[in-house]
Amino acid sequence: MVQIVDYRINKNSEGEEFVSLILEGDLTMVQSKETGSWYATAKRASITSTFTEERAKKLIGKELPGLIEKVDCDPYLYTTEAGEEIELSHSWDYNPNPVSVEEEVFA
Numbered sequence: 001m002v003q004i005v006d007y008r009i010n011k012n013s014e015g016e017e018f019v020s021l022i023l024e025g026d027l028t029m030v031q032s033k034e035t036g037s038w039y040a041t042a043k044r045a046s047i048t049s050t051f052t053e054e055r056a057k058k059l060i061g062k063e064l065p066g067l068i069e070k071v072d073c074d075p076y077l078y079t080t081e082a083g084e085e086i087e088l089s090h091s092w093d094y095n096p097n098p099v100s101v102e103e104e105v106f107a
Contacts, residue, residue: 001026001063001064001065001066002023002024002025002045002063002064002066002067002068002094003023003024003061003062003063003064004021004022004023004059004060004061004062004063004064005022005023005024005044005060005061006021006022006060007019007020007021007022007049007051007053007056007057007059007060008020008022008046009053010048018048018049018050019048019049019050019051019052019053019055019056020046020047020048020049021046021047021049021051021056021059022044022045022046023044023045023046023047023064023068023094024042024043024044024068025042025043025044025067025068026042027040027041027042028040028041028042028043029041043068043070043092044068044092045068045091045092045093045094047094064094064096065096066094066095066096066097066098067094067095067098068092068093068094068095069092069093069094069095069098070090070091070092071090071091071092071093072089072090073089073090073091074089075087075088075089076088076089
């Protein structure tokens, strides 16, 4: 399951505004490559919507079926909340119909 935790107002290439919903997955533990320390985090992804800002506000807290999955992409620079700039070659996408391990193995 994922949860709608926020929304963002964006503009398309023609300057028209639209609402994106910010989705967050379950708690996961990640180990720092630099310090070896563990920290708690959650995967996040955004999806576009046809909702108004008012409707998006009301959707915060709603749970949706699916997962947030890692997807390979071209490398890009990302600045962490601590101000560290790192290069990433993946993004996070929402998948409403993830395939289970059993389905993958027995397909």
